[in-house]
Amino acid sequence: MKKGLLILAGAPLGNSRDLSLRVRDLLGEVDLIAAEDTRRLLRLCSDLEISLSAPVVSFFAGNEAQRTPELISALIQGKTVLVITDSGMPGISDPGYLIVRAALDANIDIEVVPGPSAASTALLISGLPMERYIFDGFPPRTQQARQNYFETIKAEGRTVVLFEAPHRIRETLADAIEILGGQRLGAVCREMTKTHEEIVRGSLTELETWSNSKEMLGEITLVIAAPSAGEISELTPLEIAAKVKELEGVGATRQEAVAQIATEFGLRKRAIFDALVASKIGQ
Numbered sequence: 563m564k565k566g567l568l569i570l571a572g573a574p575l576g577n578s579r580d581l582s583l584r585v586r587d588l589l590g591e592v593d594l595i596a597a598e599d600t601r602r603l604l605r606l607c608s609d610l611e612i613s614l615s616a617p618v619v620s621f622f623a624g625n626e627a628q629r630t631p632e633l634i635s636a637l638i639q640g641k642t643v644l645v646i647t648d649s650g651m652p653g654i655s656d657p658g659y660l661i662v663r664a665a666l667d668a669n670i671d672i673e674v675v676p677g678p679s680a681a682s683t684a685l686l687i688s689g690l691p692m693e694r695y696i697f698d699g700f701p702p703r704t705q706q707a708r709q710n711y712f713e714t715i716k717a718e719g720r721t722v723v724l725f726e727a728p729h730r731i732r733e734t735l736a737d738a739i740e741i742l743g744g745q746r747l748g749a750v751c752r753e754m755t756k757t758h759e760e761i762v763r764g765s766l767t768e769l770e771t772w773s774n775s776k777e778m779l780g781e782i783t784l785v786i787a788a789p790s791a792g793e794i795s796e797l798t799p800l801e802i803a804a805k806v807k808e809l810e811g812v813g814a815t816r817q818e819a820v821a822q823i824a825t826e827f828g829l830r831k832r833a834i835f836d837a838l839v840a841s842k843i844g845q
Contacts, residue, residue: 564640566639568633568671568672569592569642570662570672570673571585571645572651572677573650574606575680575756576754576759578606580677586612588675589612591642593616593641595614597619598622598648598656600620603618634661634668638670649678649781651674651679654681655725684723684749684784685785687751687754690721691721694719695721696715696723698723699724699725705733708733716789718788719823719827720788728752729778735770742766745767748765748784748787749764749785750769750773750782750783751783751785752783753781754781791827791828797837799841803841803842805819806823806834
């Protein structure tokens with residue numbers, strides 16, 4: 563029996579011409595297509611004059627758990643199944659993880675066809691440091707949980723990329739200012755690659771002012787810079803110690819953790835060791 567194949571395909575963020583040639587070919591060749599929004603996929607194919615011969619089924623957050631066994635069954639029967647989301651890559655704040663995990667458990671081969679990513683696109687256009695960054699999906703919806711989240715990234719030495727809903731961006735910026743400070747640099751990237759694309763760069767305070775000046779619509783990616791040297795100098799010994807503990811928790815030795823933090827935050831190693839001692843005294 564022919565062996566099944568799971569294909570994860572990248573979809574355009576907004577400009578249909580960003581769909582890769584490889585995905586265009588695959589859409590007409592596979593046995594089954596699982597789309598986050600079937601109507602959106604059909605509209606994309608119509609715009610690009612792509613003819614679909616395979617059945618198209620919905621595969622979104624609300625039915626991902628129920629649909630996955632059906633897709634695995636098709637894969638076991640030797641079919642080639644393509645998963646595509648509304649925009650970007652499957653599994654990145656979109657359905658995808660469950661089917662990948664299930665396919666691996668069933669010894670099904672997987673291929674990824676790289677494509678657009680809102681996270682990396684926003685990072686590139688933000689004008690903020692991009693050599694090292696973290697992507698944290700959507701921040702929590704409630705204010706207290708959101709503020710707690712910003713506390714966890716207050717001393718993060720890498721640029722942070724987040725998704726946010728348009729109706730929550732004002733509250734998210736307000737909470738970021740409350741915890742990170744209004745002077746922290748950032749960028750709001752709205753409707754990227756679409757007709758009404760808008761990129762706003764500045765301090766968090768400036769971004770909040772902008773967000774309050776107009777109606778917020780469309781898909782939004784928020785990019786937040788790492789703290790400046792001046793902000794780092796204001797870190798408490800407990801915050802520095804927490805950063806060391808975080809690195810040690812993923813396998814770094816004490817010396818390695820201290821060296822990395824010294825490099826990331828522009829601190830002297832002796833200052834970090836002093837902070838570790840002070841944090842123990844203060845506990």
